[in-house]
Structures are given as structure tokens and as C-alpha cells.
Amino acid sequence: MTKVTMTVNGKAVSKEVSGNTLMTEFLRDELHLTGTHVGCDTSQCGACVIHVDGKSVKACTMFAAEAEGASVATIEGMANADGSLSVIQQAFQDHHGLQCGFCTPGMVMTAAALLKENPKPSEHEVRDYLEGNICRCTGYHNIVKAILAASGQDVSGIAAE
Amino acid sequence: MYSFEIESPTSVADAVAALGKEEAQALGGGQTLIPSLKARLAAPSVLVSLKNIDEIKGVSVDGGTITIGGGTTHATVAAEVGGAYPALADLAVNIGDPAVRNRGTIGGSLANNDPSACYPAAALASGATIVTNTREIAADDYFEGMFTTALEEGEIVTAVRFPVPEAAAYIKFEQPASRFALVGVFVAKYADGVRVAVTGASEDGVFRWSEAETALTSKFSADALDGLSLSGDGMISDLHGSGDYRAHLIAVLTKRAVKAAA
Numbered sequence: 001m002t003k004v005t006m007t008v009n010g011k012a013v014s015k016e017v018s019g020n021t022l023m024t025e026f027l028r029d030e031l032h033l034t035g036t037h038v039g040c041d042t043s044q045c046g047a048c049v050i051h052v053d054g055k056s057v058k059a060c061t062m063f064a065a066e067a068e069g070a071s072v073a074t075i076e077g078m079a080n081a082d083g084s085l086s087v088i089q090q091a092f093q094d095h096h097g098l099q100c101g102f103c104t105p106g107m108v109m110t111a112a113a114l115l116k117e118n119p120k121p122s123e124h125e126v127r128d129y130l131e132g133n134i135c136r137c138t139g140y141h142n143i144v145k146a147i148l149a150a151s152g153q154d155v156s157g158i159a160a161e
Numbered sequence: 162m163y164s165f166e167i168e169s170p171t172s173v174a175d176a177v178a179a180l181g182k183e184e185a186q187a188l189g190g191g192q193t194l195i196p197s198l199k200a201r202l203a204a205p206s207v208l209v210s211l212k213n214i215d216e217i218k219g220v221s222v223d224g225g226t227i228t229i230g231g232g233t234t235h236a237t238v239a240a241e242v243g244g245a246y247p248a249l250a251d252l253a254v255n256i257g258d259p260a261v262r263n264r265g266t267i268g269g270s271l272a273n274n275d276p277s278a279c280y281p282a283a284a285l286a287s288g289a290t291i292v293t294n295t296r297e298i299a300a301d302d303y304f305e306g307m308f309t310t311a312l313e314e315g316e317i318v319t320a321v322r323f324p325v326p327e328a329a330a331y332i333k334f335e336q337p338a339s340r341f342a343l344v345g346v347f348v349a350k351y352a353d354g355v356r357v358a359v360t361g362a363s364e365d366g367v368f369r370w371s372e373a374e375t376a377l378t379s380k381f382s383a384d385a386l387d388g389l390s391l392s393g394d395g396m397i398s399d400l401h402g403s404g405d406y407r408a409h410l411i412a413v414l415t416k417r418a419v420k421a422a423a
């Protein structure tokens with residue numbers, strides 16, 4: 001066991017972990033932050049995407065010990081300080097960007113990383129950036145629309161398919 | 162996963178010492194190693210994480226040579242080599258997805274030498290030099306077949322040096338489920354000749370297509386390849402494509418790469 005110390009959604013945390021403890025296990029089982037989902041556990045689906053030092057990573061394919069000293073953000077930290085939904089989360093609700101919601105935490109975290117890098121992405125750029133996030137329900141169309149809307153672009157011309 | 166400890170040294174010297182322990186293994190970005198640990202395909206007692214070693218990270222350009230630290234992520238290569246070597250940046254930006262690119266490293270990719278990985282094609286087509294903690298290895302001597310390289314146990318890829326070509330392109334026919342190359346062809350034109358490296362196809366891993374190199378060295382144009390073909394024998398045959406299909410794709414993609422580079 002080794003001790004790891006990091007900040008998660010702005011709060012300092014310190015815990016003993018085994019070398020083989022995955023970041024998903026650390027967040028879900030140790031910190032009880034179960035918003036980070038595990039869809040595949042094989043780095044394919046993106047349901048587990050979190051931010052480590054501002055960069056999107058798949059939490060199922062990273063060890064907790066590798067986050068020593070890092071600043072980690074999860075879906076639980078995405079809402080505004082007053083508890084209202086963030087712009088991206090609100091856009092997912094407004095544009096029906098989710099159905100069962102399983103992929104949504106990863107989608108929102110990936111969208112947040114995209115908009116930080118590229119505040120006004122094209123539809124093609126959004127689809128390209130979502131390459132590692134799989135959704136079994138929506139057909140992606142409304143997810144793409146929600147992200148474009150969250151970037152402040154007019155999506156009224158994009159027909160719902 | 163079996164249990165193991167993780168160490169995170171901050172220098173190559175400390176990492177080499179840590180790798181000297183029984184059953185120790187290097188951990189780069191973990192994007193290949195962690196899935197294989199989950200599948201219990203490896204049972205290290207210690208993982209030596211390379212991520213805190215600043216001396217093996219980053220990109221530098223010096224005249225006609227780009228040096229990329231072995232611990233440099235695909236995302237950093239994509240962001241930083243575009244000016245000097247656009248085809249290499251284009252290759253990096255099409256590896257996996259953004260989250261994979263934020264962790265996976267060039268050293269990990271070259272150490273792993275997956276027969277469908279992208280970087281081996283770039284290194285071989287560019288005549289790159291793989292620099293380790295003990296020596297320098299020419300790409301032509303480095304790749305020794307599927308998942309096999311000239312690296313010794315505990316040897317760390319500290320950097321990769323790419324001579325910048327006059328023109329180059331990488332065309333990847335993506336296997337949509339894995340996002341690896343079903344077949345990928347890297348063509349690079351240098352003053353002393355053209356090099357063509359093929360990944361995803363051969364059962365022996367990445368290889369140079371010498372007939373295409375000869376034809377393209379005398380005339381750098383897609384029609385110089387007319388009539389050239391490879392046999393499907395010795396090509397990977399799986400549910401995604403037969404050996405013959407892969408052999409056919411190589412010829413098609415090489416032409417596309419030449420058109421994209423010219």
C-alpha cells in the first residue's frame with residue numbers, strides 16, 4: 001500500500017491505495033463518487049472520462065498512484081457552485097443529449113475538455129473529439145447538438161434526426 | 162490484476178535502477194499495459210512509472226532533425242511537431258481518441274511494437290533513431306517482428322530522432338472498433354531516396370516495401386506504383402480482413418500516401 005494525495009473537485013484527499021488500484025476504483029469505492037461510470041473497463045467506451053490536471057483521461061486505464069499530487073475533476077464537480085447545472089449539462093438537458101444517461105458523465109467531461117481547447121468547434125470537430133465516447137441510446141445527434149449549443153453556436157438549423 | 166507496487170522515479174538513472182529489480186516493468190502511459198495487466202497477461206512485481214521523468218519528455222527541432230522524448234504523449238506530438246513534420250503530427254492526432262492521446266507515449270508505442278500500431282511505421286519510414294539509456298538503435302535494426310524489438314530487459318526508450326523528410330504522408334485505414342490501423346502506410350521522401358513502411362499487415366510486424374521504394378525513388382508519383390502488388394502470404398488474416406485484402410490495401414494506400422505527400 002502507498003499513500004496518495006491529490007485534489008478531487010477542489011478538495012484535498014489522502015488515502016492508502018494498492019499499486020493496482022485503478023482511478024475508477026479509487027473514485028467510486030474509496031471516495032464514493034459514483035458518477036464516473038465503468039462501461040467497458042477496457043478503455044473503449046469513455047464512460048469513465050475524468051480530467052487529470054486539466055486533461056481528459058480514461059479513469060479505468062490509469063492507476064490511482066499515478067494521480068499523486070494531481071488535480072482531478074469528475075462529473076460531480078461539474079455543476080455550478082450554487083448547485084445549478086453547468087452550461088454543458090444544461091445543454092444536454094435542453095437538447096435531449098441523453099436517454100439512459102450511462103454515457104453522459106463521460107460525454108460531459110469530454111465535451112468540457114473539447115470546449116476548453118476549442119471554444120467554437122465545428123460539427124465535424126465535435127464528432128471527431130467524441131471518437132472515444134460510445135453511446136448506445138442517442139445516436140449521437142443530440143449529443144453533438146448539445147455540445148454545439150453549449151459553445152454558444154446557433155443549433156436551430158440542425159434538424160433532430 | 163495481480164498485485165504489484167508502483168514506483169515513480171524522477172530521473173532515468175533512478176528508473177534504470179528500479180527496473181533492475183526482479184520482475185520490474187516500465188509503465189509509460191499505460192494505454193496498452195494496463196489492459197494487458199487486467200487480462201493477467203503480465204505479472205510484474207513492480208511497475209516503474211516513467212511519467213515524472215522530465216528529461217524524457219518534450220519535442221525539440223534542430224535543423225533537419227526532430228527529437229521527441231520517449232515519455233512524450235501523442236497529444237504533445239500532435240500539438241508540437243506540426244510545423245516541422247506535418248505527417249508525423251497527423252499520425253499522432255489520429256491515434257485512438259483524445260483521452261488515449263493524453264496518456265499514451267511514443268516510447269510505449271515503440272517498445273510495444275504492436276503489429277497494427279502507427280508509430281512503428283513512422284519510425285521505419287523516416288529512418289529514425291531510437292535512443293535508449295544505453296545506446297542508439299537505427300529503426301532498420303530495431304523492429305524484430307510482432308511485439309518484438311531490439312530492446313533488452315529494463316532498457317528505456319529515452320528519445321526518438323526523426324530526420325525531417327522533403328515530403329511525407331501517413332494513410333491509415335482504420336479498424337473502426339479498435340481504432341488501430343487495419344493497414345497503415347507511411348511514405349517519406351528524402352534527398353537520397355523514398356522509404357515506404359507498412360503497418361497492420363504483416364505477421365512479422367512493420368516492414369518496408371522495397372519494390373515500391375525503388376519505383377518511387379526513380380519517380381515520386383502514384384502512377385510509378387502501377388502494376389506493383391504484394392502477395393497475401395504472410396499477411397495477417399483475421400475477422401477484419403483476409404491476408405489478400407490487406408495486401409491489396411497496401412497498394413491502394415501507398416498510392417494515396419504518395420498523392421497526399423506530393
Ligand SMILES: Cc1cc2nc3c(=O)[nH]c(=O)nc-3n(C[C@H](O)[C@H](O)[C@H](O)COP(=O)(O)OP(=O)(O)OC[C@H]3O[C@@H](n4cnc5c(N)ncnc54)[C@H](O)[C@@H]3O)c2cc1C
Pocket residue numbers: 042043044186187188189190191192193194195211231232255256257258261264265266267268269270272273275277278279280316317318319339340341342
Ligand atoms: C482505444 C485505444 C485506441 C488506440 N489506438 C491506437 C492507434 O490507432 N494507433 C496506435 O499506434 N496505437 C493506438 N493505441 C495504443 C496507444 O498508442 C498506446 O499508448 C501505446 O501503444 C502504448 O504507449 P503507452 O505509453 O501507453 O505504453 P504502456 O501501455 O505504458 O506500455 C506498453 C509497453 O511498453 C513498455 N514501455 C512503456 N514506455 C516505455 C519506454 N519509454 N521505454 C521502454 N519501454 C517502455 C511497457 O513496459 C510495456 O511493455 C490505442 C490504445 C487504445 C486504448
Ligand code: FES
Pocket residue numbers: 037038039040041042043044045046047048049058059060061
Ligand atoms: S470504462 Fe473506461 S473506457 Fe470504458
Ligand code: FES
Pocket residue numbers: 097098099100101102103104134135136137138
Ligand atoms: S444515453 Fe444511454 S448510453 Fe448514452
